[in-house]
Amino acid sequence: MKRVLDCRASDFRQMGREDLKGAILAAEGRTVVAETVVVSQPLLPEISNAELAKAFGADLILLNVFDVFQPEVKGIVPFDMFSPSGGPGFDGNPIAEIKRLTGLPVGINLEPVDESADAVESLNALPEGRRATARSLAKAKELGCDFVCLTGNPKTGVTNAQISQAIGTAQQHFGGLIIAGKMHGAGTRGRVVDREAAVAFAEAGADIVLFPAPGTVPGLREQELAEIIAKVKERGALALTAIGTSQEGADEGTVRSIALSAKRAGADIQHIGDAGFAGMATPENIMALSMAIRGRRHTYIRMAASPLR
Structure with missing residues (x-):
């Protein structure tokens, strides 16, 4: 089994669910x-x-606010600021195109919204293409997504109970790698990190259980997270820790500190969110995170590796 560190585009193209998890x-x-x-x-x-x-060190790409029934990724068609002609749009499969351009596995967020949740503040009803339904999960498979992340954006009313249910739906209708958990409250009251819920996600069939990284939500301590991650790993799941509370736009020292704390707690994979600048982390922070957990050599290799390899 190759490590993610050693995988190139040709390797990723051949990987299924278990291969990617193993890498x-x-x-x-x-x-x-x-x-x-x-x-x-x-x-x-x-x-x-x-x-x-990808150019700053990411191994996997997670697309947020992606509607599987109206698929679009801004930037696939370049915009020339000095000659904004408004040329032809992109009418192909954006998942396939992002995979071709980056040479990396690509996944999407789908949100298990609980309409009865005691939400702090709810958004307008999400379209089905952004929700974790049987139809949307089947469409994600058709588009070629390598993984789905069953989680919640702010104020969407996603609950742990609905995440557990969505894992079962994904097992039936998706077939790729399943990530499940909360980065933050997602608009519902109550504790973000729940030991029983995390274990339930693993037992329901999540390949990777998602947690907030230490220092990203109030009160979550490294030792506490380490204990919960150990329980999840006993069930055969991996652990992902997320910087999903806009600290992806903080200074590089903050990102490095969070990254090392998460690694000490047992994270197998580290996530950096999309709220740094315009829909992504500050690029230097992606590189800072990568260098903190694996050093310059592997960071530079990922940055430089061509999608043609």
Whole structure:
């Protein structure tokens, strides 16, 4: 089994669910997933945010606010600021195109919304293409997503109970790698990190259980997280820790500190969110996170590796 560190585009193209999970495990806590918002203007309008995230060290790309029934990723068609002709749009499969441009595995967020949740503040009803339903999960498979992340954006009313239910739905209708958990409250009251819920996600069939990284939500301590991660790993799941509370736009020292704390707690994969600038982390922070958990050599290799390899 190759480590994610050693995988190139040709390797990723051949990977299924178990292969990708095994490559992450083999990398021993040295895998970076970068999240980008697909509907925002890219940070550099000549390229997509996904391409920029890869260039600064991401191993996996997670697309946020992606509607599987109206698939779009801003930046696939470059925008020339000095000659904004409004040329032809992109009418192909954006998942396949992002995979071609980056050479990396690509996944999407789908949100298990609980309409009865005691939400702090709810958004307008999400379209089905952004929700974790049987139809949307089947469509994600059809589009070629390598993984789905069953989680909640702010104020969407996603609950742990609905996440557990969505894992079962994904097992039936998706078939790829399943990540499940909360980065923050997602608009519902109550504790973000719940030991029983995390174990339930693993037992329901999640390949990777998602947690907030230490220092990103109030009161979550490294030792507490380490104890919960150990319980999840006993059930055969991996652990992902997320910087999903806009600290992806903080200074590099803060990101490095969070990254090392998460690695000490047992994270197999580290996520950096999309709220740094325009729908992605500050690029230097992606690189800082990568260098903190795996050093310059592997960071530079990922940054430089061509999608043609």
